[in-house]
Amino acid sequence: MSPSKDNPTERRRPATVSIRDVAQRAGVSIATVSRAVNHISTVNAELAQRVWKAIEEVGYLPNTQARALVSGRSKMLGLIVSEITNPFFPELVQEFENLAVAQGYEVLIGSTNYDPARTESLMRRLLQRNVDGVAVMTFGVEEDLVKKLVEREFPLVFVDAAPDLSNIHVLKVDYAEGIRQGVQHLAALGHRRIAFISGPLTQRSPRARREAFLKSMAELGLKVPPEHLVEGSHNMEGGITAMERLIALPELPTAVMCSNDMTAIGALHALYRTTHKVPEDISVVGFDDIHLAQFMLPPLTTVQMSCRDLAAAAVEGLRAGIEQDHPRHGRREWHIPTRLVVRQSSTFPRGSLPALVSGTQPKRSGS
Amino acid sequence: MSPSKDNPTERRRPATVSIRDVAQRAGVSIATVSRAVNHISTVNAELAQRVWKAIEEVGYLPNTQARALVSGRSKMLGLIVSEITNPFFPELVQEFENLAVAQGYEVLIGSTNYDPARTESLMRRLLQRNVDGVAVMTFGVEEDLVKKLVEREFPLVFVDAAPDLSNIHVLKVDYAEGIRQGVQHLAALGHRRIAFISGPLTQRSPRARREAFLKSMAELGLKVPPEHLVEGSHNMEGGITAMERLIALPELPTAVMCSNDMTAIGALHALYRTTHKVPEDISVVGFDDIHLAQFMLPPLTTVQMSCRDLAAAAVEGLRAGIEQDHPRHGRREWHIPTRLVVRQSSTFPRGSLPALVSGTQPKRSGS
DNA sequence: ATGAAAGCGCTAACAC
DNA sequence: GTGTTAGCGCTTTCAT
Secondary structure: OOOOOOOOOOOOOOOOOOHHHHHHHHOOOHHHHHHHHOOOOOOOHHHHHHHHHHHHHHOOOOOHHHHHHHHOOOOEEEEEEOOOOOOOHHHHHHHHHHHHHHOOOEEEEEEOOOOHHHHHHHHHHHHHOOOOEEEEOOOOOOHHHHHHHHHOOOOEEEEOOOOOOOOOEEEEEOHHHHHHHHHHHHHHHOOOOEEEEEOOOOOHHHHHHHHHHHHHHHHOOOOOOHHHEEEOOOOHHHHHHHHHHHHOOOOOOOEEEEOOHHHHHHHHHHHHOOOOOOOOOOEEEEEEOOHHHHHOOOOOEEEEEOHHHHHHHHHHHHHHHHHOOOOOOOOEEEEEOEEEEOOOOOOOOOOOHHHHHHOOOOOOOOO | OOOOOOOOOOOOOOOOOOHHHHHHHHOOOHHHHHHHHOOOOOOOHHHHHHHHHHHHHHOOOOOHHHHHHHHOOOOEEEEEEOOOOOOOHHHHHHHHHHHHHHOOOEEEEEEOOOOHHHHHHHHHHHHHOOOOEEEEOOOOOOHHHHHHHHHOOOOEEEEOOOOOOOOOEEEEEOHHHHHHHHHHHHHHHOOOOEEEEEOOOOOHHHHHHHHHHHHHHHHOOOOOOHHHEEEOOOOHHHHHHHHHHHHOOOOOOOEEEEOOHHHHHHHHHHHHOOOOOOOOOOEEEEEEOOHHHHHOOOOOEEEEEOHHHHHHHHHHHHHHHHHOOOOOOOOEEEEEOEEEEOOOOOOOOOOOHHHHHHOOOOOOOOO
């Protein structure tokens, strides 16, 4: 309760309890308290007892700042995402936080909003705060900076779009396999004319997904006419515009695979404004399994990349970088698997045999 | 580039540049560097110049931990939400972060998942990290703890559900006005038989919203038969169940006001499984304007409480508490206004004159 | 106006 | 095993 020093003028500073208060109370030195707190095995059991009792009594909380200062470890992790309001991220953040906290780390989150200036200042802020490592879940971090950090052996984890450097961890989402899962699902239902709405083709990851689509179709011996390959922008607007172009075709494809969920949701919106019904007239499949997907009408069939796996790999990668004693060289890659989540935006193509037998209406029970 | 002390064994510690490196480089004392960095006006302009140049050259970043340790201010704010995956929060988090960063603060986020144990450990973590203040955007923080913190004059901001204590800031969302806006909107469209799906009535805030609904209806001289008052649980499941009960009534109400958006979304789902169409057969209005609302089919008409206002008030409240010199007493309340966002889940009741004239189909342009 | 020095709360040598 | 003490990087008196 009483501050360490009984300063008569009592400077405006929160009256916190310090290690000295505990030491005094327990009748030991501050070193012993420190050792007890850190569970150093050499402390006499009885003394430790007394210390813990004193800690309870005075309500002592070790000051993490001081600890960080002397140990050189802040026990904080930086997490950089592009925009926290993008429905994909909150879940990732949640998982990341859970895992980090379980390991005794705190998380400093920042969103870049795709703004390079913001990204840079964010990075600086994180470094100033002495985070022990940073997980970069977006692109657009300047390569120079990354290089400098790598030289310092500063732990970094990237997802997908990583600079081509060694000594960093990269989380690789298996887009190819994910897209294939979606395509195979549609083909299995009987679809042949499957269109694809891609992301912005200026970026690498959307291009990779498009390639994966073409490859999956080729594997099945299915042709993709050029007008079935539309470019979107990985957000709802892009999905709407792209779908409108497909709707304008002389013949509607029976299914659309989308490069991500927001695109698929845009497609759903475009179709909602027409007389075409999902999934009876056209099946729609997304990619990501963002939270939103399950709430859509109809609930969206999509390909999930495990947030938990992603987060786990990120935290693990950072921890490895932080706690290693002799730096391990070489770039480590982590493989993040995907899996298909069948909901109600996909069904047999209209007029196909199974559709005639069961009715095109999918079951509408649980979401 | 070189560490402050040239320790031959070079302990595993990131080679950071310290204030001493700058001082040496600029040929001044560390005190001068400190003053220059902090823009103390008494420093000689020419010296300051030299210092800044040196800072550039050696790539110095002030260590926030050390700063915090000596100043007693961490320049970090805690933000406690119930669950980051609840679509209402990411936006709040984003705004909060933006504002805090603009003021030089970093944000430590934590979610409680409605778990008291987790909440408590979260609070302890935040205090240990020496955050300068905490915004509590959920209920369930133990009153005892709060009381202790208030005694220490620790800055706290609560939203809505605040313990009954003085010396804290409370953000009051004007539910009564918000609900009224929804009801008036429906009444203006010509609805008379308006049902209400509430949240769990064991909690205060849902009860307040229900009261507000009854009051708003009474103001308009509209009766609410008991079967039009259904209890939900502020999530989709609850919304579905509640709506199913309304659907089972001999006569469907022409409109439903919902205690929050997730409930409304549940209602939409329940209706989707029937032949009733939204909004032609029944209008649905939500409350919160979560991100999801605009993506629903049809896009959800709802009452928005301004995230930006909420976040701004929270940050302002904390800053006031942190930077005040002489503690201001009394509990300060901030009023957060609401506003109606008309989308496409509400329209005239079927068969009403305007409906016949314009067709019940609402315009389906931009979402 | 500038520098020397004390000390924020803690950990980790180093003595005993 | 325990206590004493020297810093971690910085701000802030207090001299000059």
